[in-house]
Amino acid sequence: MANTTHADHAHDHHDHTPKGIKRWLYATNHKDIGTMYLVFACAMFFMGGAMALVIRLELFQPGLQFVDPGFFNSMTTMHALLMIFGAVMPAWTGLANWMVPMQIGAPDMALPRLNNFSFWLLPFAFTMLLLTLFVPGGSPAGGWTLYPPLSLQAGDSFPLTIFAIHLMGISSILGAINVVVTIMNMRAPGMGLLNMPLFCWTWLITAYLLIAVMPVLAGAVTMLLTDHFFGTSFFSAAGGGDPVMFQHIFWFFGHPEVYILILPAFGVVSEIIPTFSRKPLFGYESMVYASASIAFLSFIVWAHHMFTVGMPLAGQLFFMLSTMLIAVPTGVKVFNWCATMWKGSISFETPMLFSLAFLFLFTIGGFSGLMLAIVPADFQYHDTYFVVAHFHYVLVPGAVFAIMAGVYYWLPKWCGRMYNEKLGKLHFWLSTIGVNVLFFPQHFLGLAGMPRRIPDYSTQFADWNMVSSIGAFIFGFSQLLFVYVVWNAVKSGAPAPQRPWDTARGLDWELPTPAPYHSWETPPDAQAVARGVGH
């Protein structure tokens, strides 16, 4: 507290950067907050990854060698919660913090103190969640979907988990409000909504999804809490409730959540592919409308996660058809990316390689998604490793690869230094080979009849599980290389030019390298805006 008087005297020059721990605790700068989000996401990625490796270690061969089945269930549950809420969502918020003001020509986010608050909720939320590893009864083990009545059987971890989810939800909502307010109010003069870079567009849509569905999750988990402690019976048939009602509410949140994780990835890839194809994005407006359609459809497909609960025929038909419809706007996106590369001049730097892997492997995830939409077939696929393979294909080489592509792409602009291209490419190849060895065999396992979330399996599944586990270790450990490449670039990379990628377009590339602490203190001039929006 004694230091505050000192700080008060230090506001004489505008670009003052606070030093030490205060810079981070009191951070209001979008870049500092963005960095904290990204570092936090990386930490959670490794923690969730370690849990995944515990799972794959136990599944390396049949029989129980390492962990108790209860602990195994905790690992699958915590892995999902950490990866979804701790790694991917904060990584996207971190990228939004860094890039949205730079791309729309603003000095900072519109609500800097709210920004600080929404970040600092997260370490507390995840400390609380991780503490459950040490409480009687262990971590939540009922799956990240928290289906009652099973989730109500949790021990002391239960209230900690619920409150942690509440904090994560508040953090996401505040972050989303900040993005909406920034984009709606702080665009540079001359930049209309349909001139914005696609990353801003997909994030804007994501932000609306977050604001719409995070309160739904909060409501669902609060009802669980009162069922557990206050004798309500929202989800207990014995008291007139319905356990399936929880699943409907949960997936009303859960399906838009899937697009919350993937829409910003569409944005990043839509920036990178044109740059390295040396051609503007094909069909910009249809990309925007396709993203909006996907977001709208995501609200009316939720029950495809729960076809086996026993729904009326009309309901099953409706959710089958609406789910199949999603393939149309998603197809438009994939075709647009292909058309962007067509007759381009393509080079293969690390961000492009990750984007191309995204394009191939996300499409494979899309195919298995289409198969899962066929209700009668879904009765066979449901809750098997086929589903596990499907959603990991869209989330790992989908969302996670796009995050990494974005980091490699913008890192030179952020820190003014280039990463090591050779090591970046090595990281790419190890990751891509690892991720396919890890997840492709899981399609076979699921079709052959292996249910998900089991710690041990019949011997007929042994070989592909072993292959999958080997892939998991290759993929997991090669991510250490990612950290090294980024660290090495920040500390001792070669100085980056003002335009590290010669054909990158957008206001983010009009800024000096490294980007100044307060991005656009004066609005960019009309020429800069025009250069950026040339689609």
Add this chain to the structure above:
Amino acid sequence: MINKARKTLPALAALALGVAPLAAHADWGGLNMPVGVTELSKQIYSLHMTIFWWCVAIGVFVFGWMIWSLVAFRHSKGAKADTTIVHSTKAEIIWTVIPVVILVIMAIPAARTLIAIEDTRNTELTIKVTGYQWKWQYEYLDDGISFFSSLDRASNEARQLQSGIDPASVQDYLLNVDNPLVVPEDTKVRVLLTAQDVIHAWWVPDFGMKKDAIPGFINELWFKVDAGKTGTYRGQCAELCGRDHGFMPVVVEVLSKADYAAWVARQKAAKAPAETAPAEAAPAEAAPAEPTVAQAATSVPARKG
């Protein structure tokens, strides 16, 4: 670019040839969904394969397009970008309409099968299945037969943490039970599903059917095993239900109609004198007639080794 392809293709072919014999000899289990033994499972399998081949066809087109672009338009080979290609309403209409047509083509047979799945009229036998943590209870509502079905002893011993027992030495490891469900072939069987504690899911891949067993609610499904397809069919609980979720298999013994009638008679006879322990006594009675049932009933596989 052709030179490079000439170098790569033989390498890929060699790799494929190298892997093929390996795959042929190793026990990789099934790679695909079982066709199954019921009319519905066959319809589902054919839907699965149809949508799979549609995906392959679209994949060949999309991936072909991508790979062609990546090979033909390389910056390193001096490709010049044609920056005028930024929009084409015609192309966008085409790649919106064609997927819609494919989806409609797929949706029609899928809807037809779904309607058949939901048609539970004219069933000939009704069995109530109740999920417990972690076993199944089977009740034959018309015949008053009722018993529990849990993981067999050999699997249960081997699956303990660091048991030291090689799972490969246990027959049908984790897919065997003490008392299997017994049903007749060529009979439309209605299964009523519920649960006592948490949600479970009853699944036999060869029957094509999976449905949740939800406490406080009754779900139903039906299956009709084709005539001549007697035998043992195995599945597992498919909804996370707690610590031992992985250890509550579903085993169904399909008998000929005559054998089934004999089995029912024996169950009833066994129940009459020994009122005190019907569930225990019931399956043992089946021993002389049906070797497969006998093996399941005695728990520790006699044929082992």
